Amino acid sequence: MTRVERHELIQRWKREIAPNSYAPLRRGDVEDLLSTCLEHLLGELACPDRAGEAANAGAALLPLHADNPMVLPGTLKLLAAELPGLLPQVPADRMVAALGHLAAGFAEELRAGSGSVEPASRDLPARSRALFHTSTMGVAAVSTTGVIEETNEALRRMFGLTEDELTGSSVLALVDDRWRPELTGALAGLADGASERVNLDARSTTTDGAQVWTRMTASLVRNDRGEPDHLVVFYEDITDRHMLQEQFRRQAVQDPLTGLANRAQLESCVDAALTPVYPGRRVALCLFDLDGFKAVNDSLGHAIGDRVLREVARRLQSLAAQESAVVARIGGDEFAMVIPDSYDAARVTELVERLLREVTKPMWIGAHELAASASAGIVEREVVGTDTGSLLRDADITLFRAKRDGRALWVLFDAERNAVAHENFRLSAALPSALEKNELFVEYDPVADAETGDVLAVMANVRWDHDEFGELGSNRFFGLAEETGLITRLGGWTLEQAGRHAARWVRELGEHAPLLAVTLSARHCRDPELVRDLREALDTTGLPAESLVLCLPESALFDYQGDAVDTVEIFAEMGIRLFVHEFGSDYTRVDRLKDLPLAGVLIDGPHIRGLADPDGPEPLSEYLVRSAVGAARLMDLPVLATGVTSAEQAHRLGEIGVALIQGPHVSDRVSATEVVELVGGA
Structure with missing residues (x-):
C-alpha cells in the first residue's frame, strides 16, 4: 500500500467514525491514532505470525470509543470494504482473521476497563456500578449455578429481552441448543474453580427470529476467603463480523452467479470422495459443457446468458441432489458433478442421460424461448489408485472427445483413447x-x-x-x-x-x-x-x-x-x-x-x-x-x-x-x- 493510499484510507476511516466518536481528541490526534492502528493491522497482514499486531490495533481504537457503540462496527465496515482492493495479494481468510483479532483486541481493552464490575446485589463502588450500566458490551452477573442475577441495558438490547425476562433465568437460555453442552462444561469449570476465564463464540435466536452471534467471556469472581462467589459474563455482539466472515467463506467455495460450488469446493469434495473408507469404493466425476453457448452471449447479451447459466445450474442441481451428488460451476459454461459411492458406470451414465435431457428442455428467459444442449465427459472408477488431479484431467480429456465427436452426447472414459488424447494435449502445449x-x-x-x-x-x-x-x-x-x-x-x-x-x-x-x-x-x-x-x-x-x-x-x-x-x-x-x-x-x-x-x-x-x-x-x-x-x-x-x-x-x-x-x-x-x-x- 502506497503512502498516498494510506493517507486516503485514514481520511475515509476518520469520516466513517467521526460522527460517532465524541472523545476529546484533536483532529491531528485522531489521525495519529488511526495511523497507529493501521500500522498494527498491516503488520499482521504482512506477516501472519504477528497475530497480536491486529489486536493492538483494536486496543488503540478505545480512546475514540467514548461510550458510543459505532466506532468498532464502523471500523470493521470500512476496512472490510477497502482492504481487499488495496491489498489484493492478501488471502481473504487472513484478512478476516486480522479483522477478528482487531475486534477482539478492542473488546479485551474495553473489558480491562470494566474488570471490577459486579452485580447490583453486591456492594459495589460507584465507579464500577457506572461501568456496569453504561458499558456498550453486554454484561451479566451470574451465580455459580448459572442463574442470571442482573444484566445491563446493552445486554437487554442485544437480545431484545427485558430485565424481568432475564433475571432468574439460566444463562444457557442465551445460546442456541448446539452450544449449550459446551457452555455448560465451561461454566462448571469456572464454578468449581478449575479455571478463571473461558471464551465462547455462540449463536442465539431471539424471540422475533433474528440471529445474534456473540463472543462470551466469563470470568470467576472469588470472595474474601478466595472461594468461587459468582461469575461475570461479557457479551460482545460479533454478528456483523461473523456475517462478513461467512461471506468471505462463501466467496471462497461458492460460484457467485449460480450459487453452486466452485472449483475449489469441487476439488475438496473429490478429495473426500476418494477416501477409501471401505474396500472397492468407487467414485464418478462428470464434466458438462454447454454447446454453442457463446452464440447466446453474442446474440442476446451476457445478461441473458447469465440467466441461462442459472437455469441450467438449477436443473442440474435438482436432479443431482436426488443422487447425493455435488454439482459445481468450474468455468464460463462448464459444470462438474462428483458422485461419491457411484457403484458402477451404468448408474452414472443413466443419471447423465437424464441430466442432458433435462438441460435440452426449452426455457423461457424474458421474452426469449431458448433451448440449450450439453456434452459430457464421464470418469467412473475405484478410488484406490487414483487422485483428484488425475480424475479431473481424465474427465477433461473425455469431455474434449465428447465435444469433438458431436453435440448433446456423453462419452465414457476409455484409458487407451485417453492416453492418446493426453499425449495430444502435451504435444499441443509443447508445440x-x-x-x-x-x-x-x-x-x-x-x-x-x-x-x-x-x-x-x-x-x-x-x-x-x-x-x-x-x-x-x-x-x-x-x-x-x-x-x-x-x-x-x-x-x-x-x-x-x-x-x-x-x-x-x-x-x-x-x-x-x-x-x-x-x-x-x-x-x-x-x-x-x-x-x-x-x-x-x-x-x-x-x-x-x-x-x-x-x-x-x-x-x-x-x-x-x-x-x-x-x-x-x-x-x-x-x-x-x-x-x-x-x-x-x-x-x-x-x-x-x-x-x-x-x-x-x-x-x-x-x-x-x-x-x-x-x-x-x-x-x-x-x-x-x-x-x-x-x-x-x-x-x-x-x-x-x-x-x-x-x-x-x-x-x-x-x-x-x-x-x-x-x-x-x-x-x-x-x-x-x-x-x-x-x-x-x-
Missing part, C-alpha cells in the same frame, strides 16, 4: 516452445516426372525432434496445430524455413533447381494476413515466386457462398503455382475449379494404395483414380499422385495419365543439402 527452441526442421519428399523419373520438385515435410517421443512426422502434430490455432504460425515458419532452402537451390542449381511445394491447411488459407505474410517470406528469403508451389485443400478454395477466395487470384498474379489437393472429394465443386488459375491437382489416400496390389488394382480404387485424372485432363491440369511405393504402382498410374509421382518409389525423404546432391547428380 509453441518447440518453434522457439528450434526443435522443428524441414525435410523434403522428391516429386518426379512419372515418365522420365526426373526430379522436378520437392514437397516440404516438417518434422519434430521431440525429447520424449522421438522424431515426429507432420501428420502427428499439424492437426493439433489446426485445432489450437497455431497452424498459422507453424505454416508461416514452414514457408520461411523452406523458402531459405529453396532460394539456396536456385542460387546453386539455377534453372535445374527443383520447385518447392508447400501444403497449406484450410485454416491457414483463410487467414486474412496470408498474402502479406507470404510476400514477406518471399522478400526475406529471396525465393522467386515462380519457384513456389502452394498445395491448397479443395475445401479452402470456396467461402460459405461457394465463391473462390480472392487470395487464389492474388497468388496467381504473383507467379505462384497452385495445386489443389483433396481433389474430387466433393464433386459439386469440381465444375467450379475450372475457372480458377490452377497449375495442377494432387491425389492421394487409399485409392492410390489400391493400385499397389501385385495381383492387380482394386477395381473401385482404379475407377476413382481414373475419374479424378479424367476430370483434371478436361481442365488441362497435370495430376500429382503421392504415396507411390512400387514400380508397378507407378506404371499403372502412368498408364492412367498421372504426370507426377511422389513417394518411397521415387526417393526416400531427404534433407535440404541432399536435395542439391539428388538433383545436381542426376
Whole structure:
C-alpha cells in the first residue's frame, strides 16, 4: 500500500467514525491514532505470525470509543470494504482473521476497563456500578449455578429481552441448543474453580427470529476467603463480523452467479470422495459443457446468458441432489458433478442421460424461448489408485472427445483413447516452445516426372525432434496445430524455413533447381494476413515466386457462398503455382475449379494404395483414380499422385495419365543439402 493510499484510507476511516466518536481528541490526534492502528493491522497482514499486531490495533481504537457503540462496527465496515482492493495479494481468510483479532483486541481493552464490575446485589463502588450500566458490551452477573442475577441495558438490547425476562433465568437460555453442552462444561469449570476465564463464540435466536452471534467471556469472581462467589459474563455482539466472515467463506467455495460450488469446493469434495473408507469404493466425476453457448452471449447479451447459466445450474442441481451428488460451476459454461459411492458406470451414465435431457428442455428467459444442449465427459472408477488431479484431467480429456465427436452426447472414459488424447494435449502445449527452441526442421519428399523419373520438385515435410517421443512426422502434430490455432504460425515458419532452402537451390542449381511445394491447411488459407505474410517470406528469403508451389485443400478454395477466395487470384498474379489437393472429394465443386488459375491437382489416400496390389488394382480404387485424372485432363491440369511405393504402382498410374509421382518409389525423404546432391547428380 502506497503512502498516498494510506493517507486516503485514514481520511475515509476518520469520516466513517467521526460522527460517532465524541472523545476529546484533536483532529491531528485522531489521525495519529488511526495511523497507529493501521500500522498494527498491516503488520499482521504482512506477516501472519504477528497475530497480536491486529489486536493492538483494536486496543488503540478505545480512546475514540467514548461510550458510543459505532466506532468498532464502523471500523470493521470500512476496512472490510477497502482492504481487499488495496491489498489484493492478501488471502481473504487472513484478512478476516486480522479483522477478528482487531475486534477482539478492542473488546479485551474495553473489558480491562470494566474488570471490577459486579452485580447490583453486591456492594459495589460507584465507579464500577457506572461501568456496569453504561458499558456498550453486554454484561451479566451470574451465580455459580448459572442463574442470571442482573444484566445491563446493552445486554437487554442485544437480545431484545427485558430485565424481568432475564433475571432468574439460566444463562444457557442465551445460546442456541448446539452450544449449550459446551457452555455448560465451561461454566462448571469456572464454578468449581478449575479455571478463571473461558471464551465462547455462540449463536442465539431471539424471540422475533433474528440471529445474534456473540463472543462470551466469563470470568470467576472469588470472595474474601478466595472461594468461587459468582461469575461475570461479557457479551460482545460479533454478528456483523461473523456475517462478513461467512461471506468471505462463501466467496471462497461458492460460484457467485449460480450459487453452486466452485472449483475449489469441487476439488475438496473429490478429495473426500476418494477416501477409501471401505474396500472397492468407487467414485464418478462428470464434466458438462454447454454447446454453442457463446452464440447466446453474442446474440442476446451476457445478461441473458447469465440467466441461462442459472437455469441450467438449477436443473442440474435438482436432479443431482436426488443422487447425493455435488454439482459445481468450474468455468464460463462448464459444470462438474462428483458422485461419491457411484457403484458402477451404468448408474452414472443413466443419471447423465437424464441430466442432458433435462438441460435440452426449452426455457423461457424474458421474452426469449431458448433451448440449450450439453456434452459430457464421464470418469467412473475405484478410488484406490487414483487422485483428484488425475480424475479431473481424465474427465477433461473425455469431455474434449465428447465435444469433438458431436453435440448433446456423453462419452465414457476409455484409458487407451485417453492416453492418446493426453499425449495430444502435451504435444499441443509443447508445440509453441518447440518453434522457439528450434526443435522443428524441414525435410523434403522428391516429386518426379512419372515418365522420365526426373526430379522436378520437392514437397516440404516438417518434422519434430521431440525429447520424449522421438522424431515426429507432420501428420502427428499439424492437426493439433489446426485445432489450437497455431497452424498459422507453424505454416508461416514452414514457408520461411523452406523458402531459405529453396532460394539456396536456385542460387546453386539455377534453372535445374527443383520447385518447392508447400501444403497449406484450410485454416491457414483463410487467414486474412496470408498474402502479406507470404510476400514477406518471399522478400526475406529471396525465393522467386515462380519457384513456389502452394498445395491448397479443395475445401479452402470456396467461402460459405461457394465463391473462390480472392487470395487464389492474388497468388496467381504473383507467379505462384497452385495445386489443389483433396481433389474430387466433393464433386459439386469440381465444375467450379475450372475457372480458377490452377497449375495442377494432387491425389492421394487409399485409392492410390489400391493400385499397389501385385495381383492387380482394386477395381473401385482404379475407377476413382481414373475419374479424378479424367476430370483434371478436361481442365488441362497435370495430376500429382503421392504415396507411390512400387514400380508397378507407378506404371499403372502412368498408364492412367498421372504426370507426377511422389513417394518411397521415387526417393526416400531427404534433407535440404541432399536435395542439391539428388538433383545436381542426376
